[in-house]
Amino acid sequence: MPSVSVRELSLNFGDVQVLRNLNLDIEEGEFLVLLGPSGCGKSTLLNCIAGLLDVSDGQIFIKERNVTWEEPKDRGIGMVFQSYALYPQMSVEGNLSFGLKNARMPSDEITKRVTRASEILQIEPLLKRKPSQLSGGQRQRVAIGRALVRDVDVFLFDEPLSNLDAQLRSELRVEIKRLHARLKNTMIYVTHDQIEALTLADRIAVMKGGVIQQLAAPQMIYNKPSNLYVAGFIGSPAMNFLPGRLVVNGEEVSFTTKDGASISLQGYEASTSLSQGGEATLGVRPEHIQIHTELIPGVTIPAAVEIDEPMGADSLLWLKLEQQSLSVRIDADLNCQEGTIYHLEFNIPKSSIFRKDTEERI
Amino acid sequence: MVNPSLLPAAPKVVGPRGPKPTKAISPRNIMLYGTLIVVALYYLLPLYVMVVTSLKGMPEIRVGNIFAPPLEITFQPWIKAWAEACTGLNCDGLSRGFWNSVQITVPSVIVSIAIASVNGYALANWRFKGSQIFFTILIFGSFIPYQVMLYPIVILLREIGLYGSLTGLVIVHSIFGMPILTLLFRNYFTSLPEELFKAARVDGAGFWGIYFRIMLPMSLPILVVAVILQVTGIWNDFLFGTVYTKPDIWPMTVQLNNIVNSTQGVKEYNVNMAATILTGLVPLVIYFVSGKLFVRGIAAGAVKG
Ligand SMILES: Nc1ncnc2c1ncn2[C@@H]1O[C@H](COP(=O)(O)OP(=O)(O)OP(=O)(O)O)[C@@H](O)[C@H]1O
Numbered sequence: 329m330p331s332v333s334v335r336e337l338s339l340n341f342g343d344v345q346v347l348r349n350l351n352l353d354i355e356e357g358e359f360l361v362l363l364g365p366s367g368c369g370k371s372t373l374l375n376c377i378a379g380l381l382d383v384s385d386g387q388i389f390i391k392e393r394n395v396t397w398e399e400p401k402d403r404g405i406g407m408v409f410q411s412y413a414l415y416p417q418m419s420v421e422g423n424l425s426f427g428l429k430n431a432r433m434p435s436d437e438i439t440k441r442v443t444r445a446s447e448i449l450q451i452e453p454l455l456k457r458k459p460s461q462l463s464g465g466q467r468q469r470v471a472i473g474r475a476l477v478r479d480v481d482v483f484l485f486d487e488p489l490s491n492l493d494a495q496l497r498s499e500l501r502v503e504i505k506r507l508h509a510r511l512k513n514t515m516i517y518v519t520h521d522q523i524e525a526l527t528l529a530d531r532i533a534v535m536k537g538g539v540i541q542q543l544a545a546p547q548m549i550y551n552k553p554s555n556l557y558v559a560g561f562i563g564s565p566a567m568n569f570l571p572g573r574l575v576v577n578g579e580e581v582s583f584t585t586k587d588g589a590s591i592s593l594q595g596y597e598a599s600t601s602l603s604q605g606g607e608a609t610l611g612v613r614p615e616h617i618q619i620h621t622e623l624i625p626g627v628t629i630p631a632a633v634e635i636d637e638p639m640g641a642d643s644l645l646w647l648k649l650e651q652q653s654l655s656v657r658i659d660a661d662l663n664c665q666e667g668t669i670y671h672l673e674f675n676i677p678k679s680s681i682f683r684k685d686t687e688e689r690i
Numbered sequence: 691m692v693n694p695s696l697l698p699a700a701p702k703v704v705g706p707r708g709p710k711p712t713k714a715i716s717p718r719n720i721m722l723y724g725t726l727i728v729v730a731l732y733y734l735l736p737l738y739v740m741v742v743t744s745l746k747g748m749p750e751i752r753v754g755n756i757f758a759p760p761l762e763i764t765f766q767p768w769i770k771a772w773a774e775a776c777t778g779l780n781c782d783g784l785s786r787g788f789w790n791s792v793q794i795t796v797p798s799v800i801v802s803i804a805i806a807s808v809n810g811y812a813l814a815n816w817r818f819k820g821s822q823i824f825f826t827i828l829i830f831g832s833f834i835p836y837q838v839m840l841y842p843i844v845i846l847l848r849e850i851g852l853y854g855s856l857t858g859l860v861i862v863h864s865i866f867g868m869p870i871l872t873l874l875f876r877n878y879f880t881s882l883p884e885e886l887f888k889a890a891r892v893d894g895a896g897f898w899g900i901y902f903r904i905m906l907p908m909s910l911p912i913l914v915v916a917v918i919l920q921v922t923g924i925w926n927d928f929l930f931g932t933v934y935t936k937p938d939i940w941p942m943t944v945q946l947n948n949i950v951n952s953t954q955g956v957k958e959y960n961v962n963m964a965a966t967i968l969t970g971l972v973p974l975v976i977y978f979v980s981g982k983l984f985v986r987g988i989a990a991g992a993v994k995g
């Protein structure tokens with residue numbers, strides 16, 4: 329039973345279509361991350377689910393109930409915002425209990441819930457303070473608490489960590505993950521930080537231009553991106569792309585670069601079928617390229633070293649291959665001189681091949 | 691112990707060090723302070739003349755030197771201006787006009803700010819159907835010259851039986867303050883983070899709940915601005931006060947005009963000066979009191995989180 333269902337949702341701001349015929353099913357207890365570049369409509373989708381924006385077309389179901397026309401408070405959702413959005417004139421306690429008071433809950437029940445939430449989030453010593461007397465991390469914790477006390481079915485997070493510094497961000501990220509493990513609520517989490525997405529999500533929905541490009545588990549998105557866009561968006565440093573052609577020779581399929589170097593595609597896990605041939609792009613992640621000093625015919629392609637970027641645990645080696653810059657992740661203590669020629673072996677089972685015309689993964 | 695004279699000499703500090711010296715008297719400063727002093731004198735001189743004149747007796751004024759300080763200080767002109775000067779049939783001085791003005795200003799300020807703040811809040815946060823058109827009309831309304839509406843409003847007030855009454859004038863002031871105040875509040879509420887409003891909606895607060903519990907407590911700075919604007923504007927109003935009232939309920943400004951411009955008898959400059967200062971006292975006090983509040987309001991209203 330899906331916990332949240334979005335059916336054929338469209339949303340326009342005047343003439344601008346921000347969401348286009350969007351469908352999305354989120355399972356009970358799932359942690360779904362909406363990932364995409366700025367302006368792709370992530371917040372808009374979240375606001376639609378929350379009921380803060382009227383949809384132009386389509387339906388929204390929460391727990392099998394059609395809530396398309398319901399008020400935010402009647403949808404069983406709690407929301408956490410990027411700018412915390414704490415009520416500045418109320419104490420932390422006032423912030424936490426505001427929603428409960430609006431729901432006319434008896435005061436002993438309110439106290440019970442506020443106490444429980446502040447215990448979970450470890451903000452009990454802060455209850456009497458004003459938001460302006462809290463640090464960024466504490467504020468965001470209170471904001472989460474505001475959703476927590478209301479005992480909602482679905483948590484909505486809109487980039488909750490992006491106002492925090494790097495250290496606090498990773499701390500709170502772990503805390504949110506722990507919270508999810510403990511509460512087992514459905515959570516929808518908007519971010520444009522792929523580390524957050526990859527670490528938190530049960531499934532990631534990669535969005536672009538108001539359309540979901542791929543909806544899958546993080547590993548799946550990382551290993552088998554459904555199109556060029558997703559492949560380039562996920563992963564840091566980014567995936568390498570090599571333009572070329574698929575050459576079919578009986579059972580054998582190989583990839584030929586612009587300059588005619590050929591690589592056998594033995595072992596490639598195709599989503600459709602390779603035997604259609606045609607122009608294509610080979611995508612390989614930096615950690616899936618191996619460097620050799622000797623040529624292996626039909627397997628390696630030569631390339632010259634441009635720059636060596638040490639990154640601590642390992643190094644990023646930039647090589648020039650037929651007018652194309654490629655990055656390769658190598659051992660940090662492998663000292664490479666500029667201009668050295670290496671022979672690159674691509675890990676074909678872990679690579680992706682995209683059709684040139686549709687940009688879809690083959 | 692080492693003999694200090696045996697230690698190597700500390701290297702001499704060469705070149706500029708520490709705060710840069712500033713010249714107190716430079717051409718730039720002379721220009722700057724000179725201009726400021728001249729401008730300040732220009733504004734303060736009339737006030738000085740008024741205060742000095744109001745403290746002199748008539749014989750001393752007839753001598754003619756308006757800048758000379760009073761030889762003999764007398765408060766008689768102030769007493770006369772406040773409690774004895776005659777306008778029309780009433781000879782109870784400006785005190786009558788003062789209380790009239792209070793009765794006009796207080797309700798007008800409260801009513802206009804109450805309505806305008808709700809208007810501004812609705813326009814800023816609840817994008818209801820036609821809100822854009824409503825807003826445009828309102829802005830347009832603030833550009834229509836008062837004179838155009840003067841007579842239609844006379845008829846309107848007469849028809850509802852409020853012509854020549856304090857209530858009528860209060861209504862007029864409230865309506866005329868509406869466009870600019872609504873604009874003021876709308877812009878202020880638009881500048882507050884929208885996520886705060888969204889959070890309150892998710893928390894189940896309604897239109898009035900959000901207004902009273904979230905928005906209003908954050909509005910002190912803009913409330914102070916609105917109060918300054920309205921109190922001074924309405925207190926200083928002359929046009930509406932003349933047109934829509936009758937002698938018994940004249941506001942202070944109209945009464946002042948009648949005292950100063952009365953044609954019978956000798957011109958009592960000292961009384962006139964005292965009356966004028968008395969009339970200007972309320973806006974002056976408002977500026978002083980709320981100026982402090984204003985700064986504090988802005989500091990306390992630091993909205994971010
Ligand atoms: N009130 C509005 N009126 C008109 N256009 C809007 C409005 N709100 C958002 N948009 C547009 O809708 C698009 C999607 O906005 P949205 O806020 O959903 O992006 P986002 O994916 O959340 O981006 P970010 O990561 O920057 O928060 C943007 O192109 C934006 O310009």
Ligand SMILES: [Mg+2]
Pocket residue numbers: 370371372486
């Ligand atoms: Mg956003």
